[in-house]
Amino acid sequence: MKEVYITSSGTFLPNEAISNEEMEDYLGRINGKDSRAKNRILKQNGIKSRYFALNKNQETTHSNAQLAINAVNNALYKSIIDRRCRIFMHRNYSSGPPNPGICKYGSCRT
Known part of the structure; x- marks a missing residue:
């Protein structure tokens, strides 16, 4: 059997980083209202920003x-x-x- 080695890895993050405050602008709201649990969950997970492959109209920007x-x-x-x-x-x-x-x-x- 031929030996195989991983010699590199790559990453790609689509679009600009989205802050927690902007998250629902991209994902949408439930019945037009902000999530009541969002702030508590985000405080617990420690995530400050994220990348979405979609725009504020919930349209895919990258497949x-x-x-x-x-x-x-x-x-x-x-x-x-x-x-x-x-x-x-x-x-x-x-x-x-x-x-x-x-x-x-x-x-x-x-």
């Missing part, structure tokens, strides 16, 4: 595939994969996550 592609591209950018291969993969696999094993330049290693 799951787009989030994944951006995270994969970030991982590839930070990886040991040869720059020529990253450019090749970006141009040829922009509609879905690239497969690092496929590269016209060979091994895709520096």
Whole structure:
């Protein structure tokens, strides 16, 4: 069996960070009213801001595939994969996550 190593990981956060005060502007309110439990829950979990892949009209701004592609591209950018291969993969696999094993330049290693 061939040994496999994780050599990089990537992240992608859509749009700008949303504060707790703005959260219901994006997620909506129940019967037009603010949540009564929101402040208590947010105080307990300690989260100050978050990222949503939607806008204030509750319209999706990024699909799951787009989030994944951006995270994969970030991982590839930070990886040991040869720059020529990253450019090749970006141009040829922009509609879905690239497969690092496929590269016209060979091994895709520096």
